[in-house]
Amino acid sequence: MSSPEPGPEQRSLIEALAAEHAAVFGYGLVAAFADPSRAEQVSADTAAHRARRDATIDALRAAGLEPPVAAPGYTVPFPVTDPVGAAQLAVQIESDTATAWRSVVERARSEPARATAIDALTEAALRAAWWRSALGITPPTVALPGQP
Incomplete structure (x- = not known):
């Protein structure tokens, strides 16, 4: 028995799943180098991405459809060796997941998929703003989250 050919909505969900797999991996690196005072936030963000990954699966x-598994490894766009790099990676993770979920918003044909994508996009934008604020970036928000 073969899986049906995914449509645009399902392909965007597959891409969002890939972003969530990468986010879970990336937050492991963030946890390793983040300021210890940020441990609760790192834990909450990791849990949120795990939950979103599982719900997408x-x-x-x-x-x-059979969801793709996580890649065996991921490339980090810059070296992470200290708390500042960890926070910058968290911002990048949230920006990447926001981009993926925005794509789902744009391609969703069903109301449940669109609602899930809007929630995921909003949550990623809020987490990104939190991390930008932690880095002292002002303003901590962007006009259109998820826009590449």
Whole structure:
């Protein structure tokens, strides 16, 4: 039995799942180098991405698709060796996941998929703003989260 060919909505969910897999991996690196006073935030963000990853896997399976597994490793766009680099990576992770979920918003055909994507995009934008604020970046928000 083969899986159905994914449509635009499902392909965007597959891309969002890939971003969530990368986020879970990336937050492991953030946890290793983050300021210890940020441990609670790192833990909460990691848990949020794990939950979003798991829910996306469930949604793809419900659509009759076999979700791709996480890659064996990921490339980090810059060296992370200290708390500042860890916070910068957290901002990058949230920006990347926001971009992926914005794509789902744009391609979603079902109301549940669109609502899930809007929630995920909003949550990523809020986490990114928190990390930008921690870095002293002003303003901590961007006009259109998820826009590449």
